[in-house]
Amino acid sequence: MFKQWEAAPAGTELSLTEVLDQIQFNEAGLVPAIAQQHDSGEVLMLAWMNRDSIIETLQTGQVCYWSRSRQTYWRKGESSGHRQRLCEMRLDCDGDAVLLLVDQQGPACHTDRRDCFYVSLSANGARILTDPASGR
Template sequence: MSFLDQQIADRLHRTAEGLVPAIVQQHDTGEVLMLAWMDDEALHRTLTTGRATYWSRSRQEYWVKGETSGNPQHVVEVRLDCDGDTLLLKVDQEGVACHTGDRTCFDQGLIGG
């Protein structure tokens, strides 16, 4: 693990399962695309490759966004919130982000907009 990875890993506050939520945002527009989960290995792979890699809680495996869908996320920036319990990935999203075929997973309005 690189020095940067270790610094971040030391600050992370993980769930009991070793996971941290990752909010994913389009880097140039600020559009919130999705929320996914990362463990230390997923974060390391993301930082190393520049391709967003997540942990699937349902499938219990790693997945690289776009590897099967053809809609990759190229990581521009990774931030850690002040409490160390949430990551923010700023990405360049190719195509849609949601598995339903929508641009964002947050297209269901409950109040307003």
């Protein structure tokens, strides 16, 4: 189906069920989901979603992931209050990754940093970029 969709013009409507059926979930039934701040483009985090968490997120507008460590649904911000409101969900060109454009309330990372990508790697080593809480 993705090959057919490549040639489709902008504005072509597709059935949600048809698209969900084409997502390339891994052997655990999961697909990686990248959360990006909708207005700044800042990449916040990567997590995992299954079919049901995708549907819940689309229906409620509150981002829901699948927690691999806890083996349960993880509604972002449920305990911390640092919620992610869905602005738009996109699927990549071959159906093996989801992009979530979100409005992040507070820090996205469990370390209390704005995003989860605070370790910078280089050929010479690694460096922590931001402090917890302040994000700077």
